[in-house]
Amino acid sequence: MEEQGFDAMPLSQDSFRKLWETVVTTSISNISTGTDGPREPWGTDGHMDMLLINDQVLTEGFDENLFELPPEMSTKDGVTPPASTVPVTTDYPGEYDFKLRFQQSGTAKSVTSTYSELINKLYCQLAKTSPVEVLVSKEPPAGAILRATAVYKKTEHVADVVRRCPHHQNEDLAEHRSHLIRVEGSQRAQYFEDPHTKRQSVTVPYEPPQLGSEMTTILLSFMCNSSCMGGMNRRPILTILTLETPEGLVLGRRCFEVRVCACPGRDRKTEEDNSTKTQNGTKQAKKRKSAPAPDTTSMKKSKSASSAEEEDKDVYVLHVRGRERYEMLKKINDGLDLVEKENKTKTKVSVKQEAPLPSSGKRLLQRGERSDSD
Known part of the structure; x- marks a missing residue:
């Protein structure tokens, strides 16, 4: 059944x-519940x-959307969007004409920070303050921030995160001791690490210029040398300074190269000279071994001798006043002629080649001479 x-x-x-x-x-x-009146979905017990x-x-009836998953929650306002994997390093002045300016420090050996406009590069010492002036054409929105991020310049290193070397990290007791860039003189500086790319950045609120000034100055310090092993390891870096809204929208961007070294003035002068030579096409090439140049002294002598002979064939007339002076100059001229004849005779004799004598054995016989055996 x-x-x-x-x-x-x-x-x-x-x-x-x-x-x-x-x-x-x-x-x-x-279904009867034992009580009169319609039942409420919510009970007295809550x-x-x-x-x-x-x-x-x-x-x-059946709801077609019953088994559909709920839509994803939209991003709340105020949350900073994640940074891109490959950061943009091109300048973008934006609507507010965002610009940077550096103080003129020269190339003296005593300077701790100097900027080269020729190659757009900042040279500074380890943990020494480098003032950076920020200029905008109009007031940014309320709550705008300035963000500084360090990235590697070369393509083969751009995916790596710029961090301090382990030696300098262990010596530092700050919470953000792994950050290369540090903002000095501000208690409102905040240090971030992107959860997706692990890139580190530091932000500081944008402050409008003070009365009588056109720019805002922030103080940056770089906490590791460019030559530190385990850190930058002589890899060139770029610093990206952006003007952003509180929600993370970029309003302007500026980039410049940074070299952290012991003598900024000397390194700046050296690299500027090399850059100028490269641009002018006079860069010194490596020395190569070349064959010795042919000796041209004999050629010069022969040319000078032939030219002298041609000049000697010319006859010049010299007007002399006074008999006594004429006789004296005539003797000199006759003497020079005699010396010239003797020199010609000697040269003709030297041109004739004598037969070389044997180093050992019998002596060569001259024409008309008989040997001892005869």
């Missing part, structure tokens, strides 16, 4: 909605009566 009853059940191939509508249920609200809710679902 049980098998016949099971086989008698219809095998519906319709949709779930049609199957739902074929279900006949008794309204749970009609709990919801799930029977009434289920009764409402069964009587009103």
